[in-house]
Amino acid sequence: MYSYKYWRLRVLLFARRWIKPVRARAVGQLDKLGFIHFARWVFIDKLPTGTGEAKRLRPIYLYFESNFNGGFEEYIDAFSYVIPTTMKRIFGPTVGFPGPKPATRFKAFIRLRGYEAEHFYSAYPEATAGEIAAALRTVALLRPVLTDEHEDDHAFQRAWRRFLTKARL
Amino acid sequence: MLRALFRDRNAALDADVYALTTLTAIRPGFEAAVAAHIRSMSRANSPFSTLPATHFARLVVVDRLAEMPDVRHQHLLFSAVIDGIDQRDRDDYLESMCKAIPAEVNAIWGRGLGAPDAPATDPPGFAAWMAAHELRARAFYTRYGASVAQVRHALRVRSEVRRFAAVTKYLTPDALRSAVAECSAGWLE
Numbered sequence: 001m002y003s004y005k006y007w008r009l010r011v012l013l014f015a016r017r018w019i020k021p022v023r024a025r026a027v028g029q030l031d032k033l034g035f036i037h038f039a040r041w042v043f044i045d046k047l048p049t050g051t052g053e054a055k056r057l058r059p060i061y062l063y064f065e066s067n068f069n070g071g072f073e074e075y076i077d078a079f080s081y082v083i084p085t086t087m088k089r090i091f092g093p094t095v096g097f098p099g100p101k102p103a104t105r106f107k108a109f110i111r112l113r114g115y116e117a118e119h120f121y122s123a124y125p126e127a128t129a130g131e132i133a134a135a136l137r138t139v140a141l142l143r144p145v146l147t148d149e150h151e152d153d154h155a156f157q158r159a160w161r162r163f164l165t166k167a168r169l
Numbered sequence: 170m171l172r173a174l175f176r177d178r179n180a181a182l183d184a185d186v187y188a189l190t191t192l193t194a195i196r197p198g199f200e201a202a203v204a205a206h207i208r209s210m211s212r213a214n215s216p217f218s219t220l221p222a223t224h225f226a227r228l229v230v231v232d233r234l235a236e237m238p239d240v241r242h243q244h245l246l247f248s249a250v251i252d253g254i255d256q257r258d259r260d261d262y263l264e265s266m267c268k269a270i271p272a273e274v275n276a277i278w279g280r281g282l283g284a285p286d287a288p289a290t291d292p293p294g295f296a297a298w299m300a301a302h303e304l305r306a307r308a309f310y311t312r313y314g315a316s317v318a319q320v321r322h323a324l325r326v327r328s329e330v331r332r333f334a335a336v337t338k339y340l341t342p343d344a345l346r347s348a349v350a351e352c353s354a355g356w357l358e
Binding site for chain 1: 182236
């Protein structure tokens with residue numbers, strides 16, 4: 001028997017995929033934080049045993065993974081103080097969740113349940129999520145400057161300067 | 170809505186990237202060997218760097234579960250963000266692991282419960298076995314939608330354009346245009 005918070009989370013994750021405004025809002029919140037490259041939420045309700053029969057897990061586990069730049073402290077602080085309601089909705093159904101605030105308790109909760117990776121690889125470890133988003137935007141903005149016809153050299157210079165301003169270069 | 174309907178559940182809706190997550194049980198007695206092998210892999214020169222579709226990869230030995238101390242086996246969690254949009258791309262990636270990093274595949278997943286002893290010798294078999302242990306992402310957030318190659322290219326271009334802009338700041342319009350024409354080869358690859 002699961003609490004209404006669990007079913008609310010399932011509905012929330014379902015809505016996040018199927019209802020565009022819900023998705024846009026959820027994505028916008030994480031975009032605003034700025035330091036997450038990718039994140040995923042997975043329910044684990046059974047464990048493999050190698051015999052073909054899986055062991056049923058009760059309670060169900062929520063696996064959350066995030067690839068982010070920066071330190072653990074700032075990361076959880078941002079979750080606690082910038083999007084506390086979302087944190088409550090996501091982690092609210094989990095056993096022992098102390099609430100997003102104060103961040104100290106939330107951090108202790110996560111540390112106790114977190115796993116250190118034995119191995120971790122990033123294809124671009126030197127770049128933050130914000131730098132990558134900016135770089136991709138730079139290429140998108142640059143394309144018309146290089147491929148469009150320009151009336152004369154002055155028009156080209158104006159287009160080039162507009163590009164530098166928009167790309168924040 | 171339609172995109173969500175036809176899109177693979179592990180693929181991002183707004184980007185061509187795939188969240189691969191597998192959970193496999195480790196054969197009793199091999200837990201320490203698997204963990205030791207994984208820890209011995211260089212992070213600076215990771216085996217995953219030979220797989221060009223990998224954005225991020227992570228290997229975790231799950232030796233305990235909070236609130237559930239009686240789990241019999243230790244498990245290996247493998248998660249990666251890869252270029253791809255569906256299960257065919259996932260299988261291609263898993264098969265390419267057998268070719269690019271066979272020693273790792275054999276030493277890590279070859280010690281999984283129910284896995285063949287040398288899975289790298291049978292790439293389709295390995296891909297099918299891993300697929301049977303795949304977990305579905307209920308939500309997958311992506312900050313940007315680009316392949317690994319596109320990300321690396323964009324970072325290089327931004328860096329080059331920044332340097333270029335600094336040295337061409339005071340050029341006349343005709344000189345600027347000539348300089349851009351001369352230096353921009355490769356910026357839009």
